[in-house]
Amino acid sequence: MIIGDLARQDVAQRLAGDGLGIRFGPFNIRIRSELASFAALAHQLYAPYPIPGEADFNDFHVRLARPRGLRRWWRRQVCFAVDGQSPFAPYSVEHAFPALEWGINWCVATRSHHLLMLHSAVVERQGKAMLFPAWPGHGKSTLCTALIHSDWRLLSDEFGLVHPTDGSVLPIPRLIPLKNESIDVIRRFRSEAVIGPSFYGTRKGTVAHVRPPLDSIRRADEPARPRWLVFPRWLAGAPLSLTRMPKSQAFLMVATNSFNYEVLDATAFSLVADMVDACDCYSLCYSDLDEAIRALGELADADQA
Amino acid sequence: MDSATRRAQQLLLDAINQPADLVRLSVADWELLVRVGRRARLLGRIEADLAQRGLLHAIPTGAAQHLQAARQVITHRQTLITWEVNRILWALAGSATPLILLKGSGYLLARLPPARGRVFADVDLLVSEEKIGEIEEQLVGHGWFKTEMDPYDDRYYRVWMHEIPPLRHSERGTEIDLHHRLLPRTSRLPSNPELLLAAAQPLADPRLRVLAPPDMVLHALVHLFLEGDPDEGLRLRDLLDVHDLLCHFAQQTDFWAGLVARAGALGFRRPLFYGLRYAQRLFATPVPTSVVQQLAPAAPPRPLLALMDRLIPLALLPEHPDRPRGRATLARWLIYIRAHWLRMPPGLLTRHLSHKAWLRLRGVRKRVDLAQLDLRQQ
Amino acid sequence: MGDAAREENLCVSRAAASSGLLWRSWEDDLYIVHQASSAETHVFNGPTAAILRLLDDRPLALDNLKTHVEEALGAQRGDLAEADFYFAVHRLDELGLIECVQAADDVR
Numbered sequence: 063m064i065i066g067d068l069a070r071q072d073v074a075q076r077l078a079g080d081g082l083g084i085r086f087g088p089f090n091i092r093i094r095s096e097l098a099s100f101a102a103l104a105h106q107l108y109a110p111y112p113i114p115g116e117a118d119f120n121d122f123h124v125r126l127a128r129p130r131g132l133r134r135w136w137r138r139q140v141c142f143a144v145d146g147q148s149p150f151a152p153y154s155v156e157h158a159f160p161a162l163e164w165g166i167n168w169c170v171a172t173r174s175h176h177l178l179m180l181h182s183a184v185v186e187r188q189g190k191a192m193l194f195p196a197w198p199g200h201g202k203s204t205l206c207t208a209l210i211h212s213d214w215r216l217l218s219d220e221f222g223l224v225h226p227t228d229g230s231v232l233p234i235p236r237l238i239p240l241k242n243e244s245i246d247v248i249r250r251f252r253s254e255a256v257i258g259p260s261f262y263g264t265r266k267g268t269v270a271h272v273r274p275p276l277d278s279i280r281r282a283d284e285p286a287r288p289r290w291l292v293f294p295r296w297l298a299g300a301p302l303s304l305t306r307m308p309k310s311q312a313f314l315m316v317a318t319n320s321f322n323y324e325v326l327d328a329t330a331f332s333l334v335a336d337m338v339d340a341c342d343c344y345s346l347c348y349s350d351l352d353e354a355i356r357a358l359g360e361l362a363d364a365d366q367a
Numbered sequence: 368m369d370s371a372t373r374r375a376q377q378l379l380l381d382a383i384n385q386p387a388d389l390v391r392l393s394v395a396d397w398e399l400l401v402r403v404g405r406r407a408r409l410l411g412r413i414e415a416d417l418a419q420r421g422l423l424h425a426i427p428t429g430a431a432q433h434l435q436a437a438r439q440v441i442t443h444r445q446t447l448i449t450w451e452v453n454r455i456l457w458a459l460a461g462s463a464t465p466l467i468l469l470k471g472s473g474y475l476l477a478r479l480p481p482a483r484g485r486v487f488a489d490v491d492l493l494v495s496e497e498k499i500g501e502i503e504e505q506l507v508g509h510g511w512f513k514t515e516m517d518p519y520d521d522r523y524y525r526v527w528m529h530e531i532p533p534l535r536h537s538e539r540g541t542e543i544d545l546h547h548r549l550l551p552r553t554s555r556l557p558s559n560p561e562l563l564l565a566a567a568q569p570l571a572d573p574r575l576r577v578l579a580p581p582d583m584v585l586h587a588l589v590h591l592f593l594e595g596d597p598d599e600g601l602r603l604r605d606l607l608d609v610h611d612l613l614c615h616f617a618q619q620t621d622f623w624a625g626l627v628a629r630a631g632a633l634g635f636r637r638p639l640f641y642g643l644r645y646a647q648r649l650f651a652t653p654v655p656t657s658v659v660q661q662l663a664p665a666a667p668p669r670p671l672l673a674l675m676d677r678l679i680p681l682a683l684l685p686e687h688p689d690r691p692r693g694r695a696t697l698a699r700w701l702i703y704i705r706a707h708w709l710r711m712p713p714g715l716l717t718r719h720l721s722h723k724a725w726l727r728l729r730g731v732r733k734r735v736d737l738a739q740l741d742l743r744q745q
Numbered sequence: 746m747g748d749a750a751r752e753e754n755l756c757v758s759r760a761a762a763s764s765g766l767l768w769r770s771w772e773d774d775l776y777i778v779h780q781a782s783s784a785e786t787h788v789f790n791g792p793t794a795a796i797l798r799l800l801d802d803r804p805l806a807l808d809n810l811k812t813h814v815e816e817a818l819g820a821q822r823g824d825l826a827e828a829d830f831y832f833a834v835h836r837l838d839e840l841g842l843i844e845c846v847q848a849a850d851d852v853r
Contacts, residue, residue: 090429094689119394119429123402123688145402146688173405175436309771310788317786324784325443328767331779331786335769443784450783453762453841510839539783 066109074101081123083114087234087282088223089174090114091166095126095158097140103159107237107258107271110279122169126158144169160261160269163237167220170234171321177232178333179321180222184231185214187362190289191231193222193341195319201296201348204244207272208351209358211252216278217286221321226329229336230285235278237271245270251351290361291316291341294348302353304346304361312343372687375403379685380649383409383607386416390425397430399687406685407603408486410437415484441486448472448487451541455490456574458509464502465576467493467567469546470590473577474608476570480615481587481608489533489542493578495564496547499531503545511536511543549586550593559633580616581629587612588642589635601682603649609642610650623658636665645679756846757834758804763797763842770794783841791818792825793833797842804846807834 065073065084076082081092082104095101114120125143129152139152142165149168153161171179182195183206192214196202203219210216216235223232240248240257245268248255256273291312292304316334317323323330342361348354378400382389392400404410414434417423423431452472459466468476471487494502507513511534530546548560563586567576578586591605616622630639640662646652666672762782770776776794778787789797795817799810811830815822837843 117394119427120398121429121433125689145406146686146690147406173433173436175439176432308773308775310773310775310777313769313771313777314788323786325439327443327446327784328779328781331767331769331777335767335777338769338771446782446784450762450841453782457841539785 063113064109065105065111065113068105068113070102070105073105074098077101077104083118083120084108085112085114085282086166086236087218088177088232089121089170089234090118091169092120092123093125093162094123095162097126097155097158099155100126100158100162103258107256107273110273110276112282122166122173124162124165124169126162157261157264159258160239160264160271163239163271167236170221174223175322175325176226178222178224178226178323178326178330180224180316181220181319181321182222182316183219184217184222184233184286185209186217186233186286187214188366189286190362190365191217191286192290192292192358192362193231193288193316193337194292194294195222195316196294197319200294201244202294203238203240204247204296205294205348205351205354207238207240207244207248207255208251208355210275210278211248211255212355213359215281216274224288224333224337225285226326226333229288229333229340231288232285233278233282235274235282237273239266239269239271241269242267247351248272288337288341289365291338291343292346292358293344294346294354296349297347298349300347300349302346302348302350302357304344304357307343307345309338309343312341313338369687369690371690375399375687376684379403379407379409379603382413383416384650386413387420387422389413389417390422392426394427394429397427401430401433402688403685405433405437406688409484409604409607410434411441411484411486412604412607413484414438438484441484444487445475445482447539447541448475448490451490451536451539451543452476452575454536454539455492455506455543456572458506458511459502459574462502462505463574464494464498465564465567465569465574467564467576467578468570469493469578469586470608473583476575477577480611483611485604485608489544491544491546493546493549493560493563496560499545499547503531503534506534506543510538514542549589562633580612580619580622581626582633584609584612584616584626584642585630585633585635585639588638592638592641601679603683603685606642606646606649606683610646610652613643613646613652613654617653623655627658627661630662630665636662637667640665641675641679645683649680649683754807756804756806757800757810757838757843758846759797759800760841760844766797766842768794780840780842785840787840792829793837796833796837800843810834 065082068076073082077093077095077100081094084091084093093104123145126140127143127148129139129141129148138155140155140158140161141148141152142150142161144165150161150165180193180195182193183202184191184193185206186192194202194206206216206219216238217231217233218235219238220236221234223234224230225232237258245257245260249257258271258273260268260270262268291307293307293312293315313334316338317330320330320334323334326333344361346354346357378392378396382400382404400413401410404413410433414423414437417426417434418438423434448471452468455466467473469491471482471485472490472492473479474482474485475487503513514533514535530544533542533544535542549563563578563582566579566582568579569576577583587605587609591601591609626639630636643652643654643659643662647654667675763780765781767779767781768776769778774791776789776791778789778794779785780787792814795814796810799805799813799817805813811825812822814830815825818825834843838845
């Protein structure tokens with residue numbers, strides 16, 4: 063069963079009651095919220111995501127709650143809460159949806175040490191994964207969104223979840239938060255992309271969420287083997303350059319762009335080293351999305367031959 | 368107390384007291400146990416108990432993954448703490464001053480039962496007060512630095528406390544707390560660091576020591592009852608340390624007699640009375656009847672004891688995560704203020720609490736502000 | 746292990762904490778090394794890695810060690826700058842990977 067099978071009132075009722083269950087790749091989340099505006103958005107943007115079964119284990123119980131104390135009377139605010147604790151300062155009510163999306167990422171990033179978590183976008187073609195480990199602001203989300211609307215499958219925009227026993231990358235195809243100019247870039251690039259409303263004036267500027275293509279969401283239990291590590295950088299007016307990167311440098315970039323490399327000790331070292339061994343490593347500098355996508359597609363095609 | 372909260376608390380206590388029965392829990396029970404166990408910082412303990420019995424495969428996969436994640440963090444922290452002690456000895460090469468490892472780092476290096484599945488934050492060291500400056504200097508010369516704090520906090524530490532502001536290594540980030548006594552100078556309870564230093568017992572490396580068994584138990588109690596936090600209240604984890612230590616040391620002859628005598632000598636009979644009482648209630652700690660009788664005179668007056676019997680379990684046990692109750696929050700605050708009352712004279716307490724409140728109003732928040740932090744830095 | 750060590754010509758050996766190192770290196774002259782005892786990952790250049798590997802079998806006096814490193818790297822005697830060599834030795838000591846055994850004169 064998927065969220066879209068429920069009527070909008072059912073979604074609102076579940077959110078206000080025992081919670082709405084939703085599965086993002088390996089994680090089952092239970093969401094509670096009494097905000098009508100949130101229920102409407104959840105029904106729309108989460109429609110293709112599966113609902114975990116009654117007997118499934120829920121990994122995180124999250125909630126959008128009114129802050130306690132005096133503040134609630136003079137400002138319309140919400141708190142993101144997990145297991146009754148609010149780790150962050152309250153948000154204005156208008157930003158409830160991005161706050162929840164962000165909060166769920168935070169839960170995954172801070173608690174899922176049974177996996178190695180790289181800070182990376184991951185896309186796949188023919189079972190082979192291309193990873194884009196990068197700092198924010200380097201155009202990782204934009205490139206990733208463009209790729210998954212061009213014959214690549216989305217594994218994740220934010221997390222490279224590496225399974226410690228076999229080094230495969232697990233999908234977690236969540237909504238992709240586009241920021242500021244990227245929103246229009248993607249609208250122009252693919253008019254059919256499903257993009258939610260723009261949230262203005264968030265802590266990261268304007269944010270709008272792209273819903274991954276249905277195929278990516280349906281195949282959320284199909285892992286992929288790492289094959290390419292690409293370190294992207296968007297630079298206005300720059301000509302396309304896709305150049306080999308020394309593997310030792312790639313190792314350091316992956317290890318430092320990770321949520322829990324340190325925590326996994328020797329396991330993380332071996333996983334990252336094996337990944338670097340198995341991957342061709344490139345740095346990519348681009349200004350034109352079409353050019354970048356063509357170049358990456360050629361890499362994949364060449365690997366076929 | 369509502370039934371959901373009672374259920375959550377019972378699940379947690381049963382998990383600690385009868386780990387073998389965990390295989391019978393439903394998925395829904397596991398879900399609740401993982402949530403309260405995380406809050407109480409006991410997931411690692413539950414994992415260790417199951418692993419010891421080879422039962423990790425007999426529980427729902429989802430729950431097992433959370434336990435595995437907890438174990439990963441614990442293993443990592445244990446490596447960091449052990450390594451920090453190794454590097455401290457390296458930095459202090461040539462110094463003959465013995466270092467007494469307190470709390471977590473002591474349990475870990477002395478291989479004592481409370482170390483099992485426990486998260487360790489820092490290295491806590493007790494050294495004699497006249498050596499503390501010398502040690503601080505040597506560490507600062509070898510890569511550690513004095514953490515910056517606002518002048519109020521620095522003064523608070525140096526003038527009133529039982530430790531100096533923490534030292535942090537410039538590369539590793541691990542913190543060292545250097546103590547010269549177990550309780551703040553201002554405390555209404557006495558503390559005699561000389562007695563503790565004299566009785567401390569050497570580990571394999573003769574420069575490292577841990578407190579003698581009775582002192583270790585008493586320090587765990589002092590930590591439990593006097594180092595609370597207004598949000599967390601009393602830590603169940605700390606009471607479990609006390610339980611583990613009592614069960615372990617009780618195998619030594621004369622341990623109990625020594626413990627009662629030592630509590631008298633150090634002026635810790637009241638905390639010992641409380642500690643044994645609530646360890647017995649929550650963990651069924653086997654305490655000899657004679658010990659209970661000997662400590663009976665240390666009990667507070669009846670009305671106060673009745674109040675404590677209500678407040679302390681409220682402050683120790685986690686609430687149901689979906690049903691936070693005002694009473695438990697109030698209990699945590701009352702216990703916190705009481706703890707501060709014991710640590711500080713009342714005038715100073717008012718100053719400290721009001722200063723903290725003022726800081727909060729001025730926007731010094733404990734919570735992380737998302738705007739300033741990217742996800743990966745969490 | 747700084748200037749004083751140089752003057753006394755100490756003998757150095759691998760420290761116990763350096764057991765179980767994991768090594769990886771690719772096309773360039775960099776070595777990525779995981780140290781289990783500290784949970785740290787280090788990046789070593791050729792000379793630093795050579796120092797560690799030369800101490801695998803036996804302790805060496807510092808001046809001896811420097812000559813061996815130069816040989817291992819295919820360099821001329823004296824090619825490795827003193828400052829670089831002692832910096833690497835000092836760093837490895839700080840990381841707990843090597844330690845002084847005793848003054849080399851006592852060994853001879």
